[in-house]
Amino acid sequence: xxxxxxxPRYLIKTRGQQVTLSCSPISGHRSVSWYQQTPGQGLxxxxxxxxxxxxxxxxxxxRFSGRQFSNxxxxxxxxxxxxxxxxxxxxxxxxxxxxxEQFFGPGTRLTVL
Amino acid sequence: AxxxxxxxxxxxxxxxxxxxxxxxxxYGATPYLFWYVQSPGQGLxxxxxxxSGDTLxxxxxxFEAEFKRSQSSFNLRKPSVHWSDAAEYFCAVGAxxxxxxxxxxxxxxxxxxx
Numbered sequence: 001x002x003x004x005x006x007x008p009r010y011l012i013k014t015r016g017q018q019v020t021l022s023c024s025p026i027s028g029h030r031s032v033s034w035y036q037q038t039p040g041q042g043l044x045x046x047x048x049x050x051x052x053x054x055x056x057x058x059x060x061x062x063r064f065s066g067r068q069f070s071n072x073x074x075x076x077x078x079x080x081x082x083x084x085x086x087x088x089x090x091x092x093x094x095x096x097x098x099x100x101e102q103f104f105g106p107g108t109r110l111t112v113l
Numbered sequence: 114a115x116x117x118x119x120x121x122x123x124x125x126x127x128x129x130x131x132x133x134x135x136x137x138x139x140y141g142a143t144p145y146l147f148w149y150v151q152s153p154g155q156g157l158x159x160x161x162x163x164x165s166g167d168t169l170x171x172x173x174x175x176f177e178a179e180f181k182r183s184q185s186s187f188n189l190r191k192p193s194v195h196w197s198d199a200a201e202y203f204c205a206v207g208a209x210x211x212x213x214x215x216x217x218x219x220x221x222x223x224x225x226x227x
Contacts, residue, residue: 033213043217056214094213104157
């Protein structure tokens with residue numbers, strides 16, 4: 001099976017712009033979670049989608065949003081970018097069978113100038 | 114709320130020596146526990162997991178971890194380290210009642226000396 005894919009791998013934006021990141025989960029996986037990784041705050045949970053519904057949300061401002069499509073692909077959007085949004089954004093997918101572990105993609109490196 | 118502490122930010126170990134990475138968690142019930150590894154510029158790779166049952170779990174790349182409920186710990190071990198084990202290691206806890214949200218520790222960076 002192909003793993004979790006994320007596009008683009010790298011992005012450079014300026015403050016005030018918005019950005020959309022994409023994640024394709026492992027085939028058959030219906031749960032997609034997003035995490036932000038920064039040197040200062042580490043790995044933090046953003047939100048989780050399951051069958052097109054947001055099932056859980058972390059402690060991030062409303063500028064961070066997401067959605068999931070019927071094919072389980074997910075996008076996250078960050079509006080009005082701030083310098084502090086520079087981070088590695090990781091997507092993880094989880095199946096409904098097995099041990100429930102999450103499989104991570106390679107991430108999207110976002111740099112805000 | 115759940116939390117994870119990895120007390121060691123950096124560990125340097127000689128190639129061929131043993132490695133132990135510490136992880137302590139806080140959670141009111143029996144959690145799901147994971148160890149992930151991250152190489153520079155890469156995503157996270159799952160090394161092993163604990164859900165229930167045998168408290169000593171085996172993972173990939175020769176790693177193992179032991180769940181100790183009395184100490185709220187889930188330490189990762191490897192008997193003999195290879196240069197390719199140099200990476201950052203993250204312990205994570207998942208609350209059974211909170212869906213798929215993972216709470217991560219701050220990570221331990223492992224350097225391997227030749």
